[in-house]
Structure formats: structure tokens, C-alpha cells
Amino acid sequence: MCETCGCGDTNELKIHDRQHSHDHEHDHEHSHDHNHDHNHDHSHTHTHDSVLFTHTHDHGAKKVISLNVDILSDNNRLAQINRKSFEERNVLSLNLVSSPGSGKTTILEKTIKAIIANRKIFVIEGDQQTLLDADRIEKSGAPAIQINTGSGCHLDARMVETAFKKLDVEPNSILFIENVGNLVCPALFDLGEFKRVVVISVTEGEDKPLKYPYMFKSSHLCIINKSDLLPYVDFDVDKTMEYARSLNPNLEFILLSARTGEGMEMWYEWLGKQK
Amino acid sequence: MHEFSLAIEVINLAQREAEKNMAGSIQEITIEVGDLSGVEADAFESALELLVKDSILENADINIVRTPGKGKCNACNLEFEMKYRMATCPQCQCFPSEISGGEEFRVVSLVVE
Structure with a gap:
């Protein structure tokens, strides 16, 4: 088990810490095919400081569903x-x-x-x-x-x-x-x-x-x-x-x-x- | 650590919405977490990262948007950013203030295919 990120084995990376680098390799795949125009190392999840942050996404045939549903x-x-x-x-x-x-x-x-x-x-x-x-x-x-x-x-x-x-x-x-x-x-x-x-x-x-x-x-x-x-x-x-x-x-x-x-x-x- | 339960709620909610919209996959989900919502955004993000495996969100890009807390002083009516629920008014040091923002905890949108 990777002690730094807590992932189970080398085939299964679940946490991507943007603050540190690993000294070993994990196999993992992401199937993101849209484009972000912001510059940071891509990660599975990311946090923005403000709701005013805007994305520029090329959604193509994709559909955006606006929900605004309380998670509870x-x-x-x-x-x-x-x-x-x-x-x-x-x-x-x-x-x-x-x-x-x-x-x-x-x-x-x-x-x-x-x-x-x-x-x-x-x-x-x-x-x-x-x-x-x-x-x-x-x-x-x-x-x-x-x-x-x-x-x-x-x-x-x-x-x-x-x-x-x-x-x-x-x-x-x-x-x-x-x-x-x-x-x-x-x-x-x-x-x-x-x-x-x-x-x-x-x-x-x-x-x-x-x-x-x-x-x-x-x-x-x-x-x-x-x-x-x-x-x-x-x-x-x-x-x-x-x-x-x-x-x-x-x-x-x-x-x-x-x-x-x-x-x-x-x-x-x-x-x-x-x- | 209610953040784990909340992460499960998000996955279930995403699954239901995907089915409702007959979507094959979810490409992106945007979640708003207010600073005064009672949800620890970092713990929630970690929980979600761990739990998405084998779920509809496994390959989705997850955007967590943090909304700052906002308060309005009951005494002098100043509107100010409330970093925590017990914050005193920066102008007159009064307490309590009315919370006017930052209690949100919701799924804002999904991008499906």
C-alpha cells in the first residue's frame, strides 16, 4: 500500500495529491475528453475557492443538466x-x-x-x-x-x-x-x-x-x-x-x-x- | 465523518439523474460546498475520491466549488465574509450575525453523455 496516498495497490490509484510527487508509478486511466482551459496538473477531483469560477468546456454532444439539488x-x-x-x-x-x-x-x-x-x-x-x-x-x-x-x-x-x-x-x-x-x-x-x-x-x-x-x-x-x-x-x-x-x-x-x-x-x- | 455518508448520497443522486436522463456516462459533476454548511470540504473530497470506484462517477471530473460564508451584523448591518459561524462583526465586534450565504451543500450540475 502506498503510505503517502493510501491507495490499495499499484493498479488502483484513488487519491491524487497535487501537493506532493510519488516516487513510484501507478497505472491508472482517466477517460476525460473535454478540454479545460485552466492550467494545473490534472486531477480527478479539484476544488475551487469561489462559485464565481467559470469553466470553458467544449461539451460537443454532451448534455449539461442543471440540478441545484440539496445533497441531503x-x-x-x-x-x-x-x-x-x-x-x-x-x-x-x-x-x-x-x-x-x-x-x-x-x-x-x-x-x-x-x-x-x-x-x-x-x-x-x-x-x-x-x-x-x-x-x-x-x-x-x-x-x-x-x-x-x-x-x-x-x-x-x-x-x-x-x-x-x-x-x-x-x-x-x-x-x-x-x-x-x-x-x-x-x-x-x-x-x-x-x-x-x-x-x-x-x-x-x-x-x-x-x-x-x-x-x-x-x-x-x-x-x-x-x-x-x-x-x-x-x-x-x-x-x-x-x-x-x-x-x-x-x-x-x-x-x-x-x-x-x-x-x-x-x-x-x-x-x-x-x- | 459524515462526509462519507454524504459522498454516498452524491453518488446515488448522480446515478438517479443519469438514469432519468438515459445517460450512458457522467463526464463531469459540479458540487457546491459552503464554508458554513457543516461539511468539511477536504474530507468530503477525499471520501468521494475513495468511493467513486465502480460507480457512475468513476471516470467523471469532479469539481468542488467552495462558497465563502457571508454574514450580516445584527447590530450595524455590515455585510462581511464569515470565515466561521461564530465570527464577530469586523466593524463593531458584535455577535451574533445573521448568516446570509455559505450554507449551501448541493449538486449544481452534471455533464452527461
Whole structure:
């Protein structure tokens, strides 16, 4: 394997780095038969700094298809189908996102135990590997299905569509979708949820909203968990809220501790208010 | 690394469009990636390079056009280039500003044969 470009073997060059030269040869072929009038070493892909860049191409018999299609449109379309399925069954769907270890699963365990007598709860669990979280949820009393994304870093609308059907979610229930612990990638993927809940814990920095703005901008509620640890850490709750509101003025906040139960009532009230 | 998933989306989208237009091959694809789109353009480009093998885009020329982020200050209305989402206004140092460009992530066009 070429250590510089990562290509598999000498017959299969996939990366062309314009910044360095190889000291060995690869066999590869390109079948480009149009002419560029810009001067650089030709490469399979290239990046321009501005949309104003114009090509002069001799297209001959070729056809130019103007698309302007959002690349996430397929996911967004499926998310809309999910949203409709949830609404038709009057299922309250919530997408829980956070970094790993913020306490999403513990919050869910406590929530299930506290309110399952009043309302059915179903859970879709997303993790790269293992069935551990789904097992924890089922022990709490709610049916759960685990999606293992393998090397994937987020859930997408198609995965949720499949899981929703398999889980056979009952009408008028709550569906929690616990996303893969990751504050970056899940922000871009609409799952069809009614609302997005971002969880952070006081053992993380108060600057988290600034570091991961896409997630905080796209969420409706921010749960600040592990409030019982506040006396032992330097976490500034007000500062966190201020940073997050600067990105998303409509974001709601609940400070709680899933471990001690402090603040959990506010969370249950919030759930009760969602229609 | 959602850029890999996004690269797969692009390949699927190109395949569908080629079929719709009864095209034998795709010669060129132009993709716009805004600096504030949440997509890392370099990682996306690398992912696409790795994944196009045996796909409709294998021999296509792939143009990635980067669109600069644009913001308008909520306080003084200055329009300025936003290099990142949390940028403060260069004139009055206020924050936040409204994003007015650079969130695009789309396939602009295909050249098919």
C-alpha cells in the first residue's frame, strides 16, 4: 500500500495529491475528453475557492443538466415520511443528541421508570457497537431496538424508518431516538423527529455550544445534566446558556441530575407539554 | 465523518439523474460546498475520491466549488465574509450575525453523455 496516498495497490490509484510527487508509478486511466482551459496538473477531483469560477468546456454532444439539488434532500425526504408516520400515530418523537457520556441513557432509564405507567415509551438506540444501551432500556421497562451503525457516526432517516417499523410503536406513545454520542455529525441529519434535545453535562466545558454550534442551533431543548456535580466543577451554567442562546435564541433549558432526580420533574413537565 | 455518508448520497443522486436522463456516462459533476454548511470540504473530497470506484462517477471530473460564508451584523448591518459561524462583526465586534450565504451543500450540475 502506498503510505503517502493510501491507495490499495499499484493498479488502483484513488487519491491524487497535487501537493506532493510519488516516487513510484501507478497505472491508472482517466477517460476525460473535454478540454479545460485552466492550467494545473490534472486531477480527478479539484476544488475551487469561489462559485464565481467559470469553466470553458467544449461539451460537443454532451448534455449539461442543471440540478441545484440539496445533497441531503434524500435524507430530508425520508425524514418527512417519518415525521408523517409519527404524526399519524400521534407519537411524540424526540431525537436525543450529545457527546458520549453526557448521560442520555441514564436520563432515559429514569424517565421510563417515572412515566411509563402513564404513557407508553419506545426507544431507538444508536451506537456504533454493542447492544448494551438497548439492554439497559429494556430492563427499565420500555421496548427498545438497537441500531449499530458500525463505523458510522450518526443515525439517518432511513435507519430510523426501518427501526420504527420493526419496533411496532404504538399510537399515542413517546418515541425516544437516542442518537450516536457525537455533537458533530448527527446535527446535519433530520430523522423526522418532532423536537431535538441536546444533552450536555456539567463535567463538560461551558463553551461547548460555541465549539459545536450546528448542534445547538438545530436543537429545541438543552438538558444540562449532572447538576449534583456542580459544587465540584467550574462549570458556569449561566455562561453556557448565554453562549447557546447567542446561537439559538429560542432554545429552552432544563438543569437536572438524572442520578439524584433533581430537576427531573421539569423534564417530565416539558414532555407533558409537547403536542 | 459524515462526509462519507454524504459522498454516498452524491453518488446515488448522480446515478438517479443519469438514469432519468438515459445517460450512458457522467463526464463531469459540479458540487457546491459552503464554508458554513457543516461539511468539511477536504474530507468530503477525499471520501468521494475513495468511493467513486465502480460507480457512475468513476471516470467523471469532479469539481468542488467552495462558497465563502457571508454574514450580516445584527447590530450595524455590515455585510462581511464569515470565515466561521461564530465570527464577530469586523466593524463593531458584535455577535451574533445573521448568516446570509455559505450554507449551501448541493449538486449544481452534471455533464452527461
